[in-house]
Amino acid sequence: MNQNQLVMNIASISGETRKTVEHVLKTAGDVVQAALAEEGEAVLPGLGKLSVKTRAAREGRNPATGEALRIAAKRVPHFSAAKALKDAVA
8 A cells, every 4th residue: 555545545444635635644754753762762552553664784795896894883763563563454
């Protein structure tokens, strides 16, 4: 499902306009992004939890030259699915 399909499905189920649904989804994305940046965790009821994990620094290789290079440590988003979502998919 792409973004447009998601917006249309939510709009048809909720009875809201497409524009309203787009605004709510964008705002929810902004709120989750800010929560991850500040607190490192955001819960999406019924879906799961987004958190921030730290990926350690490591050695890598340039695929073109085979030259070894150092990949710096970084913070990455991580999603853990809620039990309800896992059960729905299984």
